[in-house]
Amino acid sequence: MAGSSPRHMRPSTNQRAGGPSIERDAKRGGAESYSFDMFQTEDSDKGVSSRRRKKKRHVGRVIAVIVAALVVTLGVSGALLARSALAVKNDAQAAVSLAQGVKDRIAAGNFSSLSSDLQHLDELCKNMQSEVDGPLWQAATFIPVYGSDIGAVRTLVGVMSDVSSNVLVPMANGLSEAPDGGLFSDGTVNVPVVTAAVSALASGSDSLRAANDQVQSIGETHISQLTDIVDALKDGLPTIADLADTCENIAPVFPQMLGADGQTRSYLIVAENNAEIRSLGGFSGAAGILTVTDGAISLEGFESTQTLAAAGGPTSQIQISAEEMQLFQPDGETLNYTAGDSFFIPDFPRGAQLTQTIWAINHNGQMVDGVIAVDPVFLQYLLGVVGGVTASDGTQVDGTNAAKVLLSDVYWHYPTEGKVQDAVFASVASATFDRLVSDMNGVDLSALMDAVGRGASEGRLLIWMQNEDEQAAVRSVGVDGSLPTNPADPQTGVYVNNYSYSKLDWYLDLNVQRGDAVKNADGTASYDMTATLTNTMTADQAASLPAYVRAHAGNVGAAQEKLRLYLYAPAGGSISNVSYSGGGMVEGTHNGLQVMYTDVLMNPGESYNVTYTVTVPAEGANQDLEVRVTPTAQGVREGAA
Secondary structure, three states: OOOOOOOOOOOOOOOOOOOOOOEEEEEEOOEEEEEOOOOOOOOOHHHHHHHHHHHHHHHHHHHHHHHHHHHHHHHHHHHHHHHHHHHHHHHHHHHHHHHHHHHHHHHHOOOOOHHHHHHHHHHHHHHHHHHHOOHHHHHHOOOOOOHHHHHHHHHHHHHHHHHHHHHHHHHHHHHHOOOOOOOEEOOEEOHHHHHHHHHHHHHOHHHHHHHHHHHHOOOOOOOHHHHHHHHHHHHHHHHHHHHHHHHHHHOOOHHHHOOHHHOEEEEEEEEEEOOOOOOOOOEEEEEEEEEEEOOEEEEOOOEEOOEOOOOOOOOOOOOOOHHHHHHHOOOOOOOOOEHHHHHHOOOHHHHHHHHHHHHHHHOOOOOOOEEEEEOHHHHHHHHHHHOOEEOOOOOEEOOOOHHHHHHHHHHHHOOOOHHHHHHHHHHHHHHHHHHHHHOHHHOOHHHHHHHHHHHHHOOOEEEEEOOHHHHHHHHHHOOOOOOOOOOOOOEEEEEEEEOOOOOHHHHEEEEEEEOOOEEOOOOOEEEEEEEEEEEOOOHHHHHOOOOOOOOOOOOOOOOOEEEEEEEEOOOOOEEEEEEEOOEOOEEEEEOOEEEEEEEEEEOOOOEEEEEEEEEEOHHHOOOOOEEEEOOOOHHHHOOOO
C-alpha cells in the first residue's frame, strides 16, 4: 500500500490465549516447535435433533450397561444398586432435555422462565448426587473392570451438581432481571444481558476450575459411550474454565467498556500489514474509529496509513529513547512521523500510544479510549465465521482468501497503483467489522470465540486501553502485547522488523524451537533455542516482482530481504551461547531486558538460523517458558488457515 509499509504461547496442553503469540506446530525430540501459521450450532434442524437423540442414547446406554454389570456381579445388592442407577438414568435424561431447552431460550433472548427451569435442573442434579453418594455406589467402584466407569459416573454427577448450583442458577437469577432480547441485535450489544452472563461466569470461575480438575482426573473407562462423554468434557471444559477466568478479570470494567449508562467510548482499530513485517505483526496499513454507546456500535470508514506529512513532519510530542534509536531506528527517526512504524517496538502499549498520538495530531486532537490492532490473517479467521465481503475493486474476500488478497494479490493486480492498494486494504478491514457488527445476532458464537481465541493466541489481536483498570483487565486476559516484567512468569521473545521497506514478507518464514528445561545448580533453568528465518520466494517470482513489492532500501537487491532479528531475554533472565549462521550478534537492552540483535540479508531461497540458550531466573524456573514470536503470514500462505 502507498506509504505502507505476537502473543504468547506456553508449551502446555491447555494453552492460554492471548497475545504476539505462536501456535504449536510440532513436537519432536522433546522440543517445542512454533510458527504462525459452549455450544455447537448444526447446519440444519435435522442435525440438531439427531445429535440430541444421540446424546440421550449415550446417557441411557451408559447407565444400562452399568445396570447389567451390577445385577450379574452383586446379586441382591446389585439389584438395589441397579434400581438406583435407573433413577439416575431417568434424572440424567430429564436434565439433558431441560438443559437443551434452557440453551434454546437463552439463544432466543427469552429469560423469563430461566430461573424456574434451572432450579428444576438443580433439583435433578441434587437427586442424582444423593443417589451416587450412597454406600452401594461407593462399594461398586471396586467391581473389577467396570468399577472405574462407576467412579467416573459419580465424578460426573458431582460436577454437574456443583456447576448447576454455583454457575447456572446464579446466571439464571441474573438474566431473569435483564430485559428479554438476544445478546446482540441490529449492531447493539445487550449490555444488561451480557453483563449478567459475564458476572455469573466470573462468580462461578472457582467452580468451573474445580470441575475441570475433577474431569481431567478421571482415569480409564470401558464403556464406549461413557468414554465419549468424558473425552468431550476433557476437551471442552478447559475452554469454558478459561472463559470464566477471563470473565472474572473483565467483569468489573466490562460495562463501561461497552459504553454503559449513556457514555460513548471510542476505539481506534488498526489493520496491520504482515507483508511488511513489524515486531508486533506488520506495518499499520489502515485505521478507523469504532464508537460504542450503551452497547450500540458504530464504525467510521477506515483511512490509509497515518503520517505527519500534512502536519509539518516529525512531532516533538513523541520522544524517542536512546534504546529505541539503537534497536529500531537504523535509518533515522520515523517513530515520531509515521504510525506505520509504531509497531517496530515489540511492546504494544508503547506502539499503541505512538499510534494514538499521531492519529490525534491528524484529527484535531481526537483522543481515543483504546487501540485495537488486527492483521489480515485474523480478518480471514473472522470472515470464516461471519461470511464474505466485497472489496472496493469488486474482489470477493472470505475466510479462505483474505490474507492472500490483502498481502499478495493486490500488489500483483495493481503493481503501481498505491491508492487502489490502500483502498482495497481499508475496504476489506472496514467491511469485515461492519459485517461482524451488523450480523452479530446470527453469528455462531462458539465459532466466533474460536476465531477470536485463535487470533489472540497468535498475537494477531492486540488491545491497549487508556484507562488503567481496563488495561489491567486486558493484561490479565493476555492480549496486551507488552514486554515481560515479572521474573516469576518467564517469557522470551523472537521478533523481526523489515528495513528494506518492501512487501516481501508474504514470503517470509520465521520458525522457533524451544528445548526442554534443564535445571541448574543455582536454581535457574535453561532452555536451548533455535530461530530460523527463510525467504521462500522462488527465482521465477523474484524475476517478475511488481515494483511496489520490491525492496526500496539502498544497496539491497529487489528481491532481497533486509531484516533485523531480535532475541529478548525473560525478565531477570539472560541469553547466552549465541551462534548465528550469518556472523555475530549485537547486545543491547530494552526496558531492562537483555536483547541480542542482528541485521539479516536474505536472497530468495536462503535461510539463516541462530541457536542460543535462554536462562530463566530461579523465581520462574518451575514455570514453562513462554515464547512470543512475531506473527507472519506463512500459515495462510501454506494453506493452514
